[in-house]
Amino acid sequence: MPESASNLREADRIDTGPRFTDHDAVRLNRMFRGMGTEEMLEAVIKDDLAGDLAIVSSFGAESAVLLHLIAQVDPGVPVLFLDTGKHFPETLAYRDELVDRLGLKNLVNLHPCLAELEMRDESGLRWSYDPDGCCELRKVKPLAKALAKYDASFTGRKAFQSSTRANLPRFEIDTSDAQGRLKINPLIDWKAEDIAAYMSLHELPRHPLVERGFPSIGCSPCTRPVAEGEDPRAGRWSGWDKTECGIHTPSGEEGDLPPGYEPF
Numbered sequence: 001m002p003e004s005a006s007n008l009r010e011a012d013r014i015d016t017g018p019r020f021t022d023h024d025a026v027r028l029n030r031m032f033r034g035m036g037t038e039e040m041l042e043a044v045i046k047d048d049l050a051g052d053l054a055i056v057s058s059f060g061a062e063s064a065v066l067l068h069l070i071a072q073v074d075p076g077v078p079v080l081f082l083d084t085g086k087h088f089p090e091t092l093a094y095r096d097e098l099v100d101r102l103g104l105k106n107l108v109n110l111h112p113c114l115a116e117l118e119m120r121d122e123s124g125l126r127w128s129y130d131p132d133g134c135c136e137l138r139k140v141k142p143l144a145k146a147l148a149k150y151d152a153s154f155t156g157r158k159a160f161q162s163s164t165r166a167n168l169p170r171f172e173i174d175t176s177d178a179q180g181r182l183k184i185n186p187l188i189d190w191k192a193e194d195i196a197a198y199m200s201l202h203e204l205p206r207h208p209l210v211e212r213g214f215p216s217i218g219c220s221p222c223t224r225p226v227a228e229g230e231d232p233r234a235g236r237w238s239g240w241d242k243t244e245c246g247i248h249t250p251s252g253e254e255g256d257l258p259p260g261y262e263p264f
């Protein structure tokens with residue numbers, strides 16, 4: 001790695017060892033240092049540098065940018081959407097609008113396990129007393145199951161979004177399990193104004209809740225609008241000591257980066 005991912009992939013997808021290592025991620029970060037996002041995406045996707053890829057998208061306030069960038073290279077890259085059952089109807093409509101407008105060919109809606117919901121969230125109100133447990137049922141587990149089929153996933157995280165994202169590299173290892181998947185953060189160095197300019201340039205549709213004061217949009221019970229000047233993510237799990245849903249387990253987020261990594 002990373003000359004070609006195919007020689008590390010196993011035909012029957014039995015995971016006997018990690019697909020990528022921190023060494024691979026460090027090499028990829030060095031290889032693409034200084035290269036623009038479009039060029040980097042083109043190389044990663046077309047040269048098969050990261051194996052079987054998927055995008056994880058919330059179809060939130062800024063999701064259109066990464067989806068558009070990747071659709072320009074390959075609109076067939078699977079787009080994984082966590083259909084938690086708790087989204088705003090506006091988000092579901094926006095998802096469908098973007099899929100149509102961008103010509104995305106492979107939307108994959110991930111649902112929580114019904115049997116687990118019946119056992120652990122029969123009332124559907126777990127978010128109100130145990131948001132971590134609710135996120136685990138409705139986000140973390142369905143995504144982990146889906147990602148087991150892939151070698152790498154793209155996220156839309158940006159450094160400016162929060163202090164916990166400020167030091168993330170472009171390429172890192174997904175530490176949520178031992179499979180050694182790559183996690184790729186193509187927009188990590190994009191500023192809010194870059195996102196806005198790209199949306200305008202390409203006339204991308206906006207999530208309808210943005211103009212109603214929602215700069216960061218998650219499930220409806222756990223997202224409130226924010227006041228001007230507030231942190232854009234202040235409306236997520238407001239009142240709880242929680243800033244992330246748990247699908248992004250720490251590498252650069254809650255701890256130090258492993259040796260060899262440098263922040264982008």
Ligand code: SF4
Nearest residue numbers: 131134135138219222
């Ligand atoms: Fe549940 Fe809220 Fe997490 Fe959605 S964001 S999965 S409703 S706790």
